[in-house]
Amino acid sequence: MSFLLDVTNVSKRFGGVQALEQVGVQVPPQSIVGLIGPNGAGKTTFFNVITGLYPADEGKFLFDEVPYSPESVAKVTKSGLARTFQNIRLFGQMTVLENVMVGCHCRSKAGLLGAIFRLPSTKREEQAIRDKSQSLLAYVGLSQFADMQARNLSYGHQRRLEIARALATEPKLLALDEPAAGMNATEKLELRELLLRVREDGKTILLIEHDVSLVMGICDNLTVLDYGKVIAAGKPADVRTHPDVIRAYLGHGAVS
Amino acid sequence: MLKTLPFNKLNRSTYLWLGAFALILLPWVVGAGGGNYWLRVLDFALLYIILALGLNVVVGFAGLLDLGYIAFYALGAYSYALLASPHLPQHFHTIAAAFPAGMHFSPWFVAIFAIMLAALFGIVLGLPTLQLRGDYLAIVTLGFGEIIRIFMNNLDRPLNLTNGPKGITAIDPIQLFGINFAKILDLGFIKISGLYLVFYLFLLLVIGVAMVCLHLQDSRIGRAWVAIREDEIAAQAMGINTRNMKLLAFAIGASFAGVAGVLFSAFQGFVSPESFTLWESIVVLSMVVLGGIGHIPGVILGAILLAVFPEVLRGVAEPVQKFLFGHVLVDVEIIRQLIYGLALILVMLYRPGGIWQKRGNH
Numbered sequence: 058m059s060f061l062l063d064v065t066n067v068s069k070r071f072g073g074v075q076a077l078e079q080v081g082v083q084v085p086p087q088s089i090v091g092l093i094g095p096n097g098a099g100k101t102t103f104f105n106v107i108t109g110l111y112p113a114d115e116g117k118f119l120f121d122e123v124p125y126s127p128e129s130v131a132k133v134t135k136s137g138l139a140r141t142f143q144n145i146r147l148f149g150q151m152t153v154l155e156n157v158m159v160g161c162h163c164r165s166k167a168g169l170l171g172a173i174f175r176l177p178s179t180k181r182e183e184q185a186i187r188d189k190s191q192s193l194l195a196y197v198g199l200s201q202f203a204d205m206q207a208r209n210l211s212y213g214h215q216r217r218l219e220i221a222r223a224l225a226t227e228p229k230l231l232a233l234d235e236p237a238a239g240m241n242a243t244e245k246l247e248l249r250e251l252l253l254r255v256r257e258d259g260k261t262i263l264l265i266e267h268d269v270s271l272v273m274g275i276c277d278n279l280t281v282l283d284y285g286k287v288i289a290a291g292k293p294a295d296v297r298t299h300p301d302v303i304r305a306y307l308g309h310g311a312v313s
Numbered sequence: 314m315l316k317t318l319p320f321n322k323l324n325r326s327t328y329l330w331l332g333a334f335a336l337i338l339l340p341w342v343v344g345a346g347g348g349n350y351w352l353r354v355l356d357f358a359l360l361y362i363i364l365a366l367g368l369n370v371v372v373g374f375a376g377l378l379d380l381g382y383i384a385f386y387a388l389g390a391y392s393y394a395l396l397a398s399p400h401l402p403q404h405f406h407t408i409a410a411a412f413p414a415g416m417h418f419s420p421w422f423v424a425i426f427a428i429m430l431a432a433l434f435g436i437v438l439g440l441p442t443l444q445l446r447g448d449y450l451a452i453v454t455l456g457f458g459e460i461i462r463i464f465m466n467n468l469d470r471p472l473n474l475t476n477g478p479k480g481i482t483a484i485d486p487i488q489l490f491g492i493n494f495a496k497i498l499d500l501g502f503i504k505i506s507g508l509y510l511v512f513y514l515f516l517l518l519v520i521g522v523a524m525v526c527l528h529l530q531d532s533r534i535g536r537a538w539v540a541i542r543e544d545e546i547a548a549q550a551m552g553i554n555t556r557n558m559k560l561l562a563f564a565i566g567a568s569f570a571g572v573a574g575v576l577f578s579a580f581q582g583f584v585s586p587e588s589f590t591l592w593e594s595i596v597v598l599s600m601v602v603l604g605g606i607g608h609i610p611g612v613i614l615g616a617i618l619l620a621v622f623p624e625v626l627r628g629v630a631e632p633v634q635k636f637l638f639g640h641v642l643v644d645v646e647i648i649r650q651l652i653y654g655l656a657l658i659l660v661m662l663y664r665p666g667g668i669w670q671k672r673g674n675h
Contacts (some may be wrong), residue, residue: 109545130549138480140550148543151536164551165533173525179532186533227550258566273435 059122061261062107062138062230067116069106069285075100075114078285082263084278089252089262091272091293094282095305100247101143103282108140109133121229135163139228141219142264142292147206152240153199153218156207157190160225176220190225193218197221197251199246213244220251226261231255237271248277270271273297281305325339336628340512351624356580356590358620359515360573365600365616366609367569370526372598373607374535375562378451380594381438381458385567387589388434389574390469391475394584396423396441397485404473417485424575431571432564440479441561443534443556446545458594465586479587487579497580511580518576519613522569526609529565538605599653603660605667610636616670 065081077099084090092100105111107118109127118125120136125135132138139160148156165186171179174266177231190295198215202210207218209241216236236252237245245268252275256262265274272279279296282288283305289296343351364386371379394400396418402409408416442453449566469477486495486507494507495513529535537558540548549555578584600619618621623645660667 108550131552131554134552142547142550145542146547146550148540148547150543151539155536155539159536159548159551159553160541162533162537167533169534169565172534174527175528188367209483222551304411 060084060085060119062122062123062263063119065117066106067103067106067118068114069111070103070114076285077106079283080116080282080287082280082290083288084261084263086229086261087256088277089256089264089275091270091276092263092265092282093267093279094288098305099284099285100218100282101234102285104140104232104265107133108138108232129179131163134226135226137227137229138232139223140232141216141223141234141236145212145215145219147207147210147215147218147222151207151254153207153210154187154190154194154203156218157221157225158186158195158290160193160222161186161189162226163256164225179229191224196224196254198247199248212311213248215242216240216248217251218254220286224255228260229263230263234265235267236264237268245271249275323617324598327618336516337351337513340509344506349506349508354621354624356508356511356515357616359512359519359642361481361597362519362548362575362613362616363515363569363573364597365612366519366522366526367567367573368597369567369601369607369612370529370538370569370610371562371566373612374530374538374542375559376538377559378447379563379566380451380455380462380591380598381596382454382456382566382570383589383594384461385431385434385570386546386574386577386593387461388431389424389571390578390584391481391574391587392427392430392662393418393420393423393572393575393578394481394556395579396426396473396482398481400476400481400483414571420485420487420579425577428568429569431567431574435442435563435565437565438542438567439560443447443490443559446549449514453600455591457590458591460658462586462589465589471671472503472599475586478586479582480587481578482583484578484584486582487514487576488580489514494580515576518572522572523609523613530609534558534561596653599657602645602658603667605670608667608669611667611669615667618668619653626652 060083062082063130067077067080068075069077073205080099080103081091082090092103094100094138102111102153106113106116108130109126109130120138125133125136134172148159151159167179167182167184169177191203194203197220199214199217199221202214208213210218220231220233220236235250240248249271252262260308264276277292278291279293279295279300280287281299288301288305289299314442338356340352343355364382368382371377371382396416397420398417402412402416438454438457442450445453454463465475466478468475475481486493488494491499492510496506496507496508498507498510537548537553540551541555542557545555596619600615601612603619604613606617625647626649628646631641634641634643664670
């Protein structure tokens with residue numbers, strides 16, 4: 058079986074803390090894979106490592122069956138792996154539309170002279186960026202907020218905007234770090250719809266999430282981390298009954 | 314309601330024509346009211362606009378706090394001073410022999426040279442400071458600005474390159490189509506001071522620079538700069554090469570200052586290190602911050618206000634003190650710095666985005 062993302066034996070140490078120990082995650086194309094685990098298990102660290110934010114101590118990285126070394130965040134994005142952040146990192150002073158337009162940066166190429174002299178090719182590209190960004194806003198349901206400053210959006214909308222912005226980089230794999238955090242029940246339902254639609258449109262999603270019903274409902278596969286190690290991986294139904302998983306979440310007494 | 318009022322029906326081009334007309338008349342109004350002294354102030358204000366717009370690219374768009382910006386102005390000014398004055402031929406026989414008629418490079422040629430030189434130095438300053446942000450970047454850039462000034466101040470020994478603190482004199486004036494901008498132009502029926510021509514020339518350049526800024530702002534590059542300012546890691550996650558974009562901001566900001574420097578030394582006819590102190594960097598930064606950081610019309614307003622204000626003060630503060638106390642109690646320079654500080658504090662407290670800030674930034 059081929060995987061879109063195939064990462065094995067990733068280790069990362071921060072001083073005396075072994076944050077990740079021989080972690081491996083496989084993501085088949087056009088699937089939604091969940092990465093779950095208690096707080097401090099190393100999920101976000103794993104994200105930061107595979108997207109090039111932190112250098113890994115060791116590990117083997119295959120993206121789309123090509124080895125890659127995650128050293129620069131920008132290069133990882135260019136190769137087709139886009140991410141969102143647990144603590145939302147929008148460009149607060151820019152408008153909602155501009156945020157998505159920034160996402161188009163790595164798939165456009167207007168240079169300095171093109172920008173200064175507004176060459177015809179630059180104008181065409183600029184219009185294409187605008188159109189694409191507007192349709193992405195419609196896709197995530199934020200069209201009516203296009204001209205609003207991003208920092209004035211509600212929490213749930215900010216999370217959706219981060220997804221739209223990540224989609225603008227035309228990723229093959231979308232890595233979402235707790236997209237449902239802080240959302241209310243309705244927003245979570247809408248998010249679920251959105252994620253399923255993204256998968257239907259041919260994209261692959263790697264998801265860190267704490268909301269159990271969301272994860273169980275949409276993920277094709279789950280990988281469970283605890284103290285920097287993979288303790289279980291497989292179908293959601295198998296993972297939820299796995300004794301190590303129950304122990305990690307509920308403590309020793311819950312298993313027997 | 315408002316939409317039915319007639320003045321809203323005036324379209325953009327009407328406003329543009331009115332604005333252009335006002336700008337063409339401006340030097341004549343100022344010249345008639347204040348003479349050559351105020352014309353000179355007006356011309357310098359235009360130079361300051363170019364400087365402020367350039368610094369705005371670095372500080373306003375890309376969010377890189379630069380306290381040594383005036384160094385690039387110095388580079389431009391000294392480039393022209395050395396290439397179009399008798400200084401180098403006087404002190405170096407080989408140069409005198411190579412240019413028997415004296416060194417008289419055209420300011421337009423030197424301007425292009427200064428753009429490249431300043432951009433290069435912008436990159437030289439940017440490279441080691443890529444990892445620095447905020448205060449730390451400010452300290453390094455401040456050091457850079459001082460280093461350039463101290464070099465200019467001390468490069469009169471062992472070889473006299475810059476003539477040290479005495480500065481360089483007898484720099485060629487601006488010339489265009491055979492018209493000398495430093496003299497009085499005799500059109501037969503009317504004699505006009507070169508200061509008017511300088512105004513129109515600088516005005517054209519300001520318009521050009523402002524257009525470049527506006528175009529950059531609404532481009533892929535401008536958006537990348539603002540993204541870096543807002544959140545560098547998120548900008549990287551959008552595939553933006555933050556290193557190259559930061560260097561580009563430094564280079565473009567510096568090149569504006571380089572051009573302004575060439576014009577400054579040609580207009581003034583004299584340069585010395587005194588014109589490029591830290592205080593000058595702070596003044597230009599104040600123009601950007603006070604006017605409206607990151608907002609081009611605001612920056613232009615800030616530059617005009619802070620360029621004209623000291624001259625108004627000079628004309629008012631001394632006579633008022635003499636009238637009140639019989640003699641000058643507090644030096645005008647001290648009052649100026651006091652009011653600058655006060656104005657900045659008030660703006661930071663009540664309008665942190667500047668006097669004329671972007672719509673929606675409150």
